[in-house]
Amino acid sequence: MNPIEVNPSLNAKVPTDHTTDLHPSTEHHHDEAGNSMFGFIVFLLSESVIFLSFFTGYIVYKTNALDWLPPGVTGLETREPAINTVVLVSSSFVIYIAERFLHVKQLWGFRLFWLLTMAMGSYFLYGQAVEWRSLSFGFTDGVFGGTFYLLTGFHGLHVLTGILLQAIMLVRSFIPGNYDRGEFGVAATSLFWHFVDVIWIILFVLIYLWQ
């Protein structure tokens, strides 16, 4: 029998073509990176329903609650959050540039813009923390306090997850040849980042603009 190539670690992320090599008559390509991306998109769609449910809850409370704002609270400051929004939304373009660099195999360009994305994400989280500390109401102050912290907190958790994923991808870019066989990790992280951005835009409109 012919000696053929296999990946000894049997790492599922890497497409191993040994099945087709063994039986050339079955022309069925087993595209594992494609599967992973497909599965990830399915997962994100599902994840978006959680946000959708929270948003629906928010709208129901806001339109129905008897005492919406806690006593002494008149509304939310929008200036700082607006700056935050601009930073987060522009980072979606920055991460896209990073991806283009990776695509043409310019690793340093990729790392630079990737790191910039991470910095912008971190700035966003920092801004969020500053805002939380300046507020006079807490998580348990009525349904307004509850939904405000629930939405911003749950979204913040996603931003944090995104930054952690980006950190992993950054480290992996130093492993020689890591991205030779496909860029699923980077593509998925970047998709996740766009997702987190879109959610934020809806959230910003609902919480800050619609007061």
Place this chain on the structure above:
Amino acid sequence: MTKLSVDEIAQIEQPLPGAPNNWKRFFSFSTDHKVIGIQYLVTSFFFFLVGGIFAMIIRGELITPEADLLDRAVYNAMFTMHGTVMLFLWTFPSLVGLSNYLVPLMIGAKDMAFPRLNAAAFWMVPVFGVILMASFLVPGGPSQSGWWAYPPVSLQNPTGNLINGQVLWMLAVAISGVSSIMGAVNFVTTIARMRAPGMTWFRMPVFVWTVFAAQIIQLFGLPALTAGAVMLLFDLTVGTSFFDPAKGGDPVLFQHFFWFYSHPAVYVIILPIFGIFSEIFPVYARKPLFGYKVVAISSLIITGLSGIVWVHHMFASGTPGWMRMVFMATTMLISVPTGIKVFAWVATIWGGKLRLNTPMLFALGGLVMFVFAGVTGIMLASVPFDIHVNNTYFVVGHFHYVIYGAVVMGMYAALYHWFPKMTGRMYSEGLGKLHFVLTFMGTNLNFFPMHPLGLQGMPRRVASYDPEFAFWNVVASLGAFLLGMSTLPFILNMIGSWVQGEAAPKNPWRAIGLEWLVSSPPTVENYEELPIVVAEPYGYGKTEPLVANPDRLEVAHESH
């Protein structure tokens, strides 16, 4: 990358626990979908017995009008745990287990798309099973708020402890949700992308269609329940006021979140059972499935409609009149695609050469009881009627006819039908028929009396009742004990036949389907060479072959 010869590959791909006859792999973190499928099935049937014991205790209490067997709080815990265990630890895992076993085989794949995710999803089941059972040990005992956990009842926390039955309940349900989402991503990806060459959408067996439709429901429904559960958990633990009416919260919103998932969840449960019926009737009637494409597509229609019927659980929750009308209409609408399937099955059986062995008997019995449940379901969909019987035993009777009459029966049918494939052994037909007779009689004796009881006004979730209800309750309890007994021949048959049953051939039923073209049990990789599908399924009475390469799907295994 290294250069290896084919023999060495065989060793890598079939590591020690790989051989189909090695029982140790069932206790390992195996990534073989067939092992995982059986792990799910065995685990879930263990919990089926646990939930069954709770049911026996409930029926033991209800055999007399007075609350004499249990403390009322314990009774509350019993029905809560019965419902929760049966749904989250029996129904979902057993169906996922069966789907896990069958879907890759039926679409001609070597495994699921994400084998390790698959194993991780399975191992969460025993974990949350233990968490749920642990709630018997905490002060105050398990949750008592029913399987809906409606606030404000679920927010009471009488013992004041942070770790209480209700919190453990939510934790268990949350882990179950994560596991189900992981499974759903896996199934949808597998079905969409791992089909064998020539296996087009309209060549897939209906079972695969129904699993696909069911798992899509998990994907859009479960997150809504998760959202509601997260908010409930915050209410209970840190004192937010989302659902607490005393603090300005909205308890009805929780009901919306809950039923937005939990109603579609009944289709997650019943759709694969429709799939099982659609597989079994053609085999034992020796006729193609009537209206294959329509049956397949109506699964997806059910998925779509299932997202817009949930408020029929809330007709009595102060829902506005227009909402009641809308949801009454949608609920009646969803019986159309369901009715189409029933007609298709009847037409398949009609004039066929019936072979009444155990799987066919269970499937036929299941179909009859499902039709009965459908009739009471339509009655419940009508608002004036529902307001009258809401929260009575009529509802309990209705959904047990669905769940015992159709789901349990369908699941038994599937287990007998695919038992030779899964174990490589034949089951005992005599024990199987005994099991069927006991189950069919027990189900009707147990659950039929609940309908007159409900119409007379006996509320559900009570440990004592007015003596005028005594007669039907005694009948129901006797039926329940008969059902309890019915599991004995089943267990004996499954274990006994697995250990020393007759060896099963590839295709004992002369069934048409990819899974029947390979040995029983199939090898680790299922197919040495992927099948090339050339025909629609259910080609009974036709001469065309199903695949172009039936002789090359497997190599002789004796060599290693």
